Amino acid sequence: MRIRKASLLFFLGPALLVVALFYIIPLFLSVYISFTPMVDWNVNRYLTQFIGLQNYERLFHIVMYDPDMRAVVITTVVFVLVTLIINVFGGLLLALATYFMDEKMSATYQGLWLLPRMTPIAVYSLLWYYFFHSSGIGILNSILLKLHLIDHPIALGLDPKYLPWGAWFIIIFVNGLVGVSYGMIIFYSAFKSIPKELIIAARVDGASTTRIIKHILLPLTKWHFTFVTVWQMFSLLMTYAQTFLLVEWRVVDSTWGQTWALYVFRTAFTTTKDQGLAAAASTFLSIIGIVLGIVALKALGYEKMILEPKGDI
Amino acid sequence: MVSIRLDKVTKRFGKVVAVNNVNLEIEDGKLYVLLGPSGGGKTTTLYLIAGIYKPTSGRIYFNEKDVTDLTPAERNVGLVFQNYALYPHMKVYDNIAFPLRLRKEPKSKIDSKVHEVAKFLRIENLLDRYPHQLSGGQQQRVALARALVKEPSVLLLDEPLSNLDALLRVYIRAELKRMQQDLGITSVYVTHDQSEALAIADKIVVINKGIIQQEGTPEQIYENPRNVFVATFIGNPPMNIVKGAVLEDGTIETTGSRLTPPPAVLEKIKRLKLKNILMAFRPENAVVSEHPMEGRFSPMGDLFEVEPLGRDAVVTVTVGEFVIKVVMPTKEAMQLRIGSKVYVNIDPNTIKYFDPNTELNLEYIEA
Ligand SMILES: Nc1ncnc2c1ncn2[C@@H]1O[C@H](COP(=O)(O)OP(=O)(O)OP(=O)(O)O)[C@@H](O)[C@H]1O
Ligand SMILES: [Mg+2]
Secondary structure: OHHHHHHHHHHHHHHHHHHHHHHHHHHHHHHHHOOOOOOOOOHHHHOOOOOOOHHHHHHHHHHHHOHHHHHHHHHHHHHHHHHHHHHHHHHHHHHHHHHOOOHHHHHHHHHHHHHHHHOOHHHHHHHHHHHHOOOOOOHHHHHHHHOOOOOOOOOOOOOHHHOOHHHHHHHHHHHHHHHHHHHHHHHHHHHHOOOHHHHHHHHHOOOOHHHHHHHHHHHHOHHHHHHHHHHHHHHHHHOOHHHHHHHHOOOOOOOOOOOHHHHHHHHHHOOOOOHHHHHHHHHHHHHHHHHHHHHHHHHOOHHHHOOOOOOOO | OOOEEEEEEEEEEOOEEEEEEEEEEEOOOOEEEEEOOOOOOHHHHHHHHHOOOOOOEEEEEEOOEEOOOOOHHHHOEEEEOOOOOOOOOOOHHHHHHHHHHHOOOOHHHHHHHHHHHHHHOOOHHHOOOOHHHOOHHHHHHHHHHHHHOOOOOEEEEEOOOOOOOHHHHHHHHHHHHHHHHHHOOEEEEEEOOHHHHHHHOOEEEEEEOOEEEEEEOHHHHHHOOOEHHHHHHOOOOOOEEEEEEEOOOOOEEEOOEEEOOOHHHHHHHHHHOOOEEEEEEOHHHEEEEOOOOOOOEOOEEEEEEEEEEOOEEEEEEEEOOEEEEEEEEHHHHOOOOOOOEEEEEEOHHHOEEEOOOOOEEHHHOOO
16 A cells, blocks of 8 residues: 555656646745735845735726726626637537548648647737738738728727727637637547447438437537536636737737736736736636636536436346 | 348448448348358448448349438338447437437327337336446347337347347347247348357358358258358357368378268269368267277377367367367267377268368359
């Protein structure tokens, strides 16, 4: 028993260390910092000052009275909700499409959809920077100009005429494109793991492809659906890299293109460098994430997925 | 009432020829068993009949109707899988009702049909359970119920018993046979278990490498195999094969013993100008003893092993380069000493002769 414990520690040790080093400690640090008045990374001066819930009060105040912060909240809700729907259902559609293709075709097709995920974030964002660029060299603009749909270049993500929808469209589009491949891969492998005989049986029973999807494929991958939804929700709540670059490069408006996660990042590192406030905002976001996660698991019937025990025979 | 006809049916998967130019007639109301080793093309043949696969070439007929381009549902076949393929997220009731619901039959009719078939198969008390709450035998019945509830014109079974333990298998196969006869439904049953095939088939179709090796009643297949493959595939243990040389005087010599074949066999040997011949006999058509027996063909060998299996024992003798297995009463077998010189006394009338070049039974070669 002791040996087993020791070997367990040996094998799990490195992983646990990594988790502790890169997740647990930073988490505690950030929660801790949210109770200090830290600004400008002046660690020596502020790390030992404890100011209670002041940062949270400030955050609450800003959310209540600062219209820009309101924009952040609304943008976050819209961004997460819409992108989540696109990610989950887009992934589902892609998985279904590739499931019914022959193997070679589906591999190529999936590879194509995985490209955005495999491209480095900076390169990927740069691509969309050129695409949505507000001058005539922007690909979107030049297409629209060629088609005579517009007569001069537009700044979709910046021009107040198109706000907030223009900025939302861009960040949702860019992030959605990266996100669908995740659902696609998970759902596809879930479908593939369903015994082929079940599909054949349904065909023999007279089921059309739509019926097979509705009565066999979807009910048998409920758990994957829940998992992808919750997981994607977390990542969308926390993601900011692409959006950050698009904001920095002036492709989207810094107010209506800014989600809560990006607000945290910018507050800590670029704008006011108010790490205490940023830490409070990040802790708050984590709490929201956890609550939403639990609600989603409940709503999607996680408990029901745990099977009843096998009855007498 | 449906008879099935496969007309020059071939199915290729890329380079693999899974089913090779098969011609087969399945009579109405009969139970046909497709028997063969793994990878022989049994499942593929079954799926071709079901309409899951389209043949690469050839046509399939139900009665005189060409069904080659019809879907499984249009052919109205019931299919039972080796792993049962019950829908795990549906209760037994819904599993059985599924094909009827897809046909959009009225609820009351579905309900009465489900109960009828459940009663017939004695699974009424299981209707409210999920498949994972059933034993293997129960799952098998539910799979059968789902296939039968459609009142299919053809019942197709792909190794339906191979997931059950040996005792249950023997019990259920008798039940299956009984049920098939009661319903009079044309059935195709796939198995790689030759004893199962012999036990339940009206006709056995032995298939290997996508080619039909022999088709016939269990007796025909057992008593008179068409080629060496069938001879060595059927029976437990299967037929013994001994190679002999044909001598000038028309006798056959093997490992120092001589045998005069029947005149009909001799004639064919002469006509085919065979220098060598394969002789095959069933383990139960020989007796091992310390002395040669009168009226028998008795090559001599060394007693290698005796395995008592209750009433009978399997006696293994090495005769020259050949390993011969004989089934004889355990009492007599136990008298023999391992390693001693013994005679394998073969009843000459039961010996089958095969052309070593084509491996065909001489009786199946046209005179
Ligand atoms: N969908 C497929 N794609 C490619 N090759 C296949 C496919 N199905 C069968 N084959 C090949 O065709 C041949 C016959 O296969 P089949 O499944 O009919 O054999 P079987 O007699 O049912 O064997 P088993 O007893 O193992 O089930 C095999 O060589 C197999 O590899
Ligand atoms: Mg098979």
